Amino acid sequence: MSTRKTRRQVWGLVGRYTLLAVLSIVVLFPIYITVVNALLTGDQLGSRTPTLFPLHPVWENFSKAWSDGHFGHYMVNSFVVTLLIVTGQLITAVFAGYAFAFLEFPFKRTLFVVFLATLMVPFEVTIIQNLTTVTDLGIYNSYAGLAIPFMATGFGAFLMRQAFLGVPRDLQDAASLDGYGHWRFMTRVAVPLVRPSVAALGVFAFLSAWNQYLWPLLVTKDDQFRTVQVGLKQLAGSTIGDIPLRFAGAAIAVVPLAILLIVFQKQLVRGLTAGAVKG
Amino acid sequence: MTPDGDLTKVADPADTPFGIVVDKPQEFPRSRRKLKEAGLAYFLLLPALLIFAVFIFYPFLKNFQLATQQVPPFPGLPTKNVGLDQFGDVLGSKDFLNSLWTTVLFALITVPIGLILGLALAMVAHQKLKGIAIFRTIFSSTVATSIAVAAVIFGTLMNPQVGLLPWLGINPQPPFLENPGLALPAVAVATIWQSLGLSFILMSSGLQSVPDDLLEAAEVDGAGAWSKFRNVTLPLLSPTVFFAIVVGTIFAFQTFGQIDLLTQGGPIKKTNVLTYYIYSTLRESRDPGKAAVLAIALFVITMLLTLFQLRFLERRVHYAR
Structure with missing residues (x-):
């Protein structure tokens, strides 16, 4: 009886792992085939008997996408813009969150509603005038034009406020007895205590900034400032005869986020589950 | 919005107009501290508010004005204000x-x-x-x-x-x-x-x-x-x-x-x-x-x-x- 049960358990286990493995293959297949196709020649790619494993990988496709396709340059642009946005968002969110959680001031409620109201306006609604504004400010086709509009979000401020509200009030009283002003309390006590939330916001901001498409498309006019996402469109448009290069470009564009996902999975999950609220 | 003690709590009597009782010697420095606190709060909110104002609220409201402007059929002609007609x-x-x-x-x-x-x-x-x-x-x-x-x-x-x-x-x-x-x-x-x-x-x-x-x-x-x-x-x-x-x-x-x-x-x-x-x-x-x-x-x-x-x-x- 007990051996039979064990055998059933073993088969159950095999079944479970098989199901998980099959689903993993289905989910990962588009990425796998992208990498494979990026390593093929154009002829192999067009062949009606597809190559599912490249025996003679054409690594030049990657270097061609990187240099001729300007992907090296696009990557630098994406990193600069993303880091500007993440830094800006973290600073504005910590500042505003701290004010809403720890300070008393006139119009606090009204201002909080103003912050929440920003969540209701999708960026797509504001592009018409923003394009004019950015041009008038002289930051069209520049890092500033790409980054500044996204350096503050209502969501970030809200997330940090919630985190700061979890910091015990006694700590603030104790710090103030020690002669800590608000500034020192914020930077030395409050922010270190809510580090997990800061990290979640940072990773979430990185993900959304890196993946932006509409605004970079509107606000850049040449390769000097194009980001990776918009670069994919350039690559698709300019190398019509050379399809493997498109796959190489797509594979390159994923690498930074794949690393982010593996290293900061926990923070990313936290940020996404909270961040989806933003819609 | 989540109900929250911070935002809904009844103000300290010292904050109310009738709470300004002169016989408390610490009243003045206390309100100066409050003023400083409010100043700090506005300073901390300013960066975000500036970005919201320029890149969210202004372009959002501007949509309503733009929506009344009809682009002329030929370039060079002035734009026409058509009011709400364009919505319809x-x-x-x-x-x-x-x-x-x-x-x-x-x-x-x-x-x-x-x-x-x-x-x-x-x-x-x-x-x-x-x-x-x-x-x-x-x-x-x-x-x-x-x-x-x-x-x-x-x-x-x-x-x-x-x-x-x-x-x-x-x-x-x-x-x-x-x-x-x-x-x-x-x-x-x-x-x-x-x-x-x-x-x-x-x-x-x-x-x-x-x-x-x-x-x-x-x-x-x-x-x-x-x-x-x-x-x-x-x-x-x-x-x-x-x-x-x-x-x-x-x-x-x-x-x-x-x-x-x-x-x-x-x-x-x-x-x-x-x-x-x-x-x-x-x-x-x-x-x-x-x-x-x-x-x-x-x-x-x-x-x-x-x-x-x-x-x-x-x-x-x-x-x-």
């Missing part, structure tokens, strides 16, 4: 109704399928097994891709010059992205795959809130797997599901990158979703007035969906307490 013209036009219907259809395809697939993956990954963390990472892996990446991958795979799909016997004529009946579903496939990771993550976090002892109790009562899912898991998961539906619909109304990369709204406007319509009106027709009307429509739809969601979330908070 644009919102009643066949192009707008087509665009709205296309977007709704797109949401009707992508949201339920994405949700069900995400839930299925979450259920499969919701078990105690050695190495399950690896599978969880794999199932959430598509969050590392962007919509542009997904569009390029699927768009290129669907290119008839690429041999894989024809080899599998999938070779529609005209090809996917030029086929009026297949273009929108094809774009939806790329979208669903890209959002699968997010859907999985959301559903997994929802499943974690279903208490194990409740499922065990149902098992003791003789409930089968389906009955447990139907009668225990699903009701407890319903807030997450509701949330995913609303957020997914809001996302669907912001669909842009995959359309721009794959179909440019075609063939015969079969994929002309609302955000792409705004973009092409602004960029190709160079008609900011009409684009502004469309942007306002997008805002109203998003607002209704958000309010719907907030109302529900509020009710949920009450249940929880």
Whole structure:
């Protein structure tokens, strides 16, 4: 009886792992085939008997996408813009969150509603005038034009406020007895205590900034400032005869986020589950 | 908004006009401290408020002014103020109704399928097994891709010059992205795959809130797997599901990158979703007035969906307490 049960358990286990493995293959297949196709020649790619494993990988496709396709340059642009946005968002969110959680001031409620109201306006609604504004400010086709509009979000401020509200009030009283002003309390006590939330916001901001498409498309006019996402469109448009290069470009564009996902999975999950609220 | 002691508490008597009692010697320094505190607060809020003012509120309000301006039929002529007429013209036009219907259809395809697939993956990954963390990472892996990446991958795979799909016997004529009946579903496939990771993550976090002892109790009562899912898991998961539906619909109304990369709204406007319509009106027709009307429509739809969601979330908070 007990051996039979064990055998059933073993088969159950095999079944479970098989199901998980099959689903993993289905989910990962588009990425796998992208990498494979990026390593093929154009002829192999067009062949009606597809190559599912490249025996003679054409690594030049990657270097061609990187240099001729300007992907090296696009990557630098994406990193600069993303880091500007993440830094800006973290600073504005910590500042505003701290004010809403720890300070008393006139119009606090009204201002909080103003912050929440920003969540209701999708960026797509504001592009018409923003394009004019950015041009008038002289930051069209520049890092500033790409980054500044996204350096503050209502969501970030809200997330940090919630985190700061979890910091015990006694700590603030104790710090103030020690002669800590608000500034020192914020930077030395409050922010270190809510580090997990800061990290979640940072990773979430990185993900959304890196993946932006509409605004970079509107606000850049040449390769000097194009980001990776918009670069994919350039690559698709300019190398019509050379399809493997498109796959190489797509594979390159994923690498930074794949690393982010593996290293900061926990923070990313936290940020996404909270961040989806933003819609 | 969440009820919160900080915002709703009755002010300290010292703050009220009648609280200004002169016989307290510490009153003056105290209010000076309050002034300093308020100053600091405004300083901390200023950067965010400045960005909101310039890049959210001003352009948002400007839409209403732009919407009354009609772009002249020939360049060089002055723009005409047509008041609210343009709203009727644009919102009643066949192009707008087509665009709205296309977007709704797109949401009707992508949201339920994405949700069900995400839930299925979450259920499969919701078990105690050695190495399950690896599978969880794999199932959430598509969050590392962007919509542009997904569009390029699927768009290129669907290119008839690429041999894989024809080899599998999938070779529609005209090809996917030029086929009026297949273009929108094809774009939806790329979208669903890209959002699968997010859907999985959301559903997994929802499943974690279903208490194990409740499922065990149902098992003791003789409930089968389906009955447990139907009668225990699903009701407890319903807030997450509701949330995913609303957020997914809001996302669907912001669909842009995959359309721009794959179909440019075609063939015969079969994929002309609302955000792409705004973009092409602004960029190709160079008609900011009409684009502004469309942007306002997008805002109203998003607002209704958000309010719907907030109302529900509020009710949920009450249940929880």
